[in-house]
Amino acid sequence: MKAIINVPLKNGVLDPQGKAVEHALGSLGFNNVSGVRIGKQIVLDIDAASKDEARKELTKMCEELLANTVIEDYEINLNDKCESAK
Amino acid sequence: MKAIINVPLKNGVLDPQGKAVEHALGSLGFNNVSGVRIGKQIVLDIDAASKDEARKELTKMCEELLANTVIEDYEINLNDKCESAK
Numbered sequence: 001m002k003a004i005i006n007v008p009l010k011n012g013v014l015d016p017q018g019k020a021v022e023h024a025l026g027s028l029g030f031n032n033v034s035g036v037r038i039g040k041q042i043v044l045d046i047d048a049a050s051k052d053e054a055r056k057e058l059t060k061m062c063e064e065l066l067a068n069t070v071i072e073d074y075e076i077n078l079n080d081k082c083e084s085a086k
Numbered sequence: 087m088k089a090i091i092n093v094p095l096k097n098g099v100l101d102p103q104g105k106a107v108e109h110a111l112g113s114l115g116f117n118n119v120s121g122v123r124i125g126k127q128i129v130l131d132i133d134a135a136s137k138d139e140a141r142k143e144l145t146k147m148c149e150e151l152l153a154n155t156v157i158e159d160y161e162i163n164l165n166d167k168c169e170s171a172k
Contacts, residue, residue, distance in 0.1 A: 006127055007127075008127065008129065018128075021128070021151070021152070022130075024151055025147060025151060028147075028150055028151060030143065030146075030147055032132055032133040032134060032143070033130050033131065033132050033133075033147075034130070034131045034133075035129075035130055035131040036128065036129070036130040037128070037129045037130070038126060038127070038128050038129075039126070039127045039128075039129070040124060040125070040126065040127065041092055041093075041094065041124070041125045041126065041127040042104075042107070042122065042123070042124050042125075043094065043121075043122070043123045043124075043125070044108075044119050044120070044121055044122040044123070045119065045120045045121045046118055046119050047118040047119075047120075048118060057116065057118070060116075061111060061114075061116055061119075064114055065107070065110055065111060065114060066107070
């Protein structure tokens with residue numbers, strides 16, 4: 001089962017990387033852009049009996065390792081396309 | 087207009103960060119996970135007259151700055167919810 005986990009910074013947490021990119025875009029002439037925020041996207045395959053079980057496991061992984069929940073949120077998207085394509 | 091740009095590594099490009107995370111997940115007891123790949127997700131607001139124009143601008147930004155097209159792909163998702171919510 002394919003899982004896509006988005007790990008954005010929480011609202012209100014300063015994003016210097018995003019600010020730098022925004023500034024660089026401005027220097028390149030893209031002045032119509034604002035509020036640039038940069039997060040992680042983690043894609044993985046997980047072996048689980050059901051979507052519910054996979055989601056439970058992935059939540060644990062996010063809490064323990066994938067996201068720093070002090071400053072980051074996480075959002076889990078499950079896609080069983082790969083499973084049905086077997 | 088809100089834009090979400092996903093920048094994953096191209097297939098075949100080695101992902102040491104993903105490998106490290108996969109290994110760490112294994113150490114934590116999550117042995118049912120494979121093929122971990124880590125990419126960027128960029129969220130920004132863009133001022134454009136139409137979705138088509140915004141997509142054109144964003145494609146340019148990806149080619150020039152946001153993605154390293156030698157090793158990374160990019161995917162642009164546009165969401166005009168913010169526009170209609172004004």
